[in-house]
Amino acid sequence: MKLSKQQQAALASYVRSAVGAIAAVVATGNYAPEDLAKAAVAALLPPLIRWANPKDPSFGRGA
Numbered sequence: 001m002k003l004s005k006q007q008q009a010a011l012a013s014y015v016r017s018a019v020g021a022i023a024a025v026v027a028t029g030n031y032a033p034e035d036l037a038k039a040a041v042a043a044l045l046p047p048l049i050r051w052a053n054p055k056d057p058s059f060g061r062g063a
Contacts, residue, residue, distance in 0.1 A: 010059045011046050017043035 005009065021039035030036075047059075054062035 006059045010051065013047045013050065013059075014043060017046045 018040050021043040022036055025035055025039045050056045051059060051061060053060045056062075
């Protein structure tokens with residue numbers, strides 16, 4: 001499956017968010033897999049918010 005430039009940008013945004021969220025959980029000394037998974041799921045919010053914004057030039061619904 002080939003990803004478009006817009007999909008690649010959204011995926012890169014998610015990966016950056018996930019790395020930050022998981023690093024924050026680990027920094028608290030919490031290594032529980034369920035909490036790391038929650039951080040990975042929570043990292044979906046920033047790209048989803050950008051997608052929902054039709055004025056976002058990168059990968060908003062109107063892009």
